[in-house]
Amino acid sequence: MTERFRAGWHVGRVVSRRPETASAVRLEIEVPTWPGNHAGSHLDIRLTAPDGYQASRSYSIASSGPATRVVLAVDEVPSGEVSPYLVHDLVEGDELEVHGPLGRYFVWTPDDPDLAPVQLIAGGSGVVPLYAMAAAREREARGPDFRLLYSVRTPDDVFFADELAALTATSIDVVHTRRAPATAARPPGRLTGKSLAASVFPATAMPRIYVCGPTPFVETVAGWLSQLGHDPARIRTERFGGSG
Ligand SMILES: Cc1cc2nc3c(=O)[nH]c(=O)nc-3n(C[C@H](O)[C@H](O)[C@H](O)COP(=O)(O)OP(=O)(O)OC[C@H]3O[C@@H](n4cnc5c(N)ncnc54)[C@H](O)[C@@H]3O)c2cc1C
CATH class of the missing domain: 3.40.50.80 (Nucleotide-binding domain of ferredoxin-NADP reductase (FNR) module)
Incomplete structure (x- = not known):
């Protein structure tokens, strides 16, 4: 029986960042309270500016299973509000608010009885x-x-x-x-x-x-x-x- 990973708000810390492509970065975020996630699910990142302004965007999770280390890969949309910050400004040690895991429909689980290709x-x-x-x-x-x-x-x-x-x-x-x-x-x-x-x-x-x-x-x-x-x-x- 597939485990359900309950979505909630969490605080994560960036523990690693490295270039993924010329325009994208790979982020590893340690989220101590992360419940785990199915392959294919995503999370929302919420950023809060010093003046209280908030912006949130969804990012798919490249990792899956029970681990509390969440891997993301963010591509820069050059005129965007959030992705340039994540790609260029976020540094190791920064904290992020994340909500997830999200998306029960766009997932694949190894115990799925459907054995079609x-x-x-x-x-x-x-x-x-x-x-x-x-x-x-x-x-x-x-x-x-x-x-x-x-x-x-x-x-x-x-x-x-x-x-x-x-x-x-x-x-x-x-x-x-x-x-x-x-x-x-x-x-x-x-x-x-x-x-x-x-x-x-x-x-x-x-x-x-x-x-x-x-x-x-x-x-x-x-x-x-x-x-x-x-x-x-x-x-x-x-x-x-x-x-x-
Ligand atoms: C479920 C889900 C999962 C996602 N997972 C990832 C992921 O793993 N990696 C990732 O890099 N992005 C992912 N995205 C896209 C991400 O949520 C943002 O939309 C993207 O980073 C742009 O945000 P922004 O604030 O920089 O741009 P915005 O300020 O929101 O948009 C600026 C302009 O760019 C356009 N735009 C927005 N998003 C895109 C896009 N993806 N491609 C081209 N033009 C765009 C907008 O229409 C607007 O005109 C995902 C989106 C969803 C819904």
């Missing part, structure tokens, strides 16, 4: 919760087949590059939209319905599908999946925001 489809930083699912699957001796289709601008924009390369239970297909490495199977270019169809599990395999990324990416991909005959009830989406 799992298709993960990520755009940019949308890979964070999907990486958490692939890492959780990797820790299990047995489980469904996993595939990840991951759209990024260039090889330098791949989140969790080393960790993804080390996965053995998930097959990974990276689409580079602007610049591809010399070893890439295809030239750079945006993901198309045709290339998506060639990469993902077919509808006849009845995969469970998780799609995450900027809102236009998620909506386009969900439309292609429907056209390919995938059951909308088996497609779970998480939109990170932004417009076309």
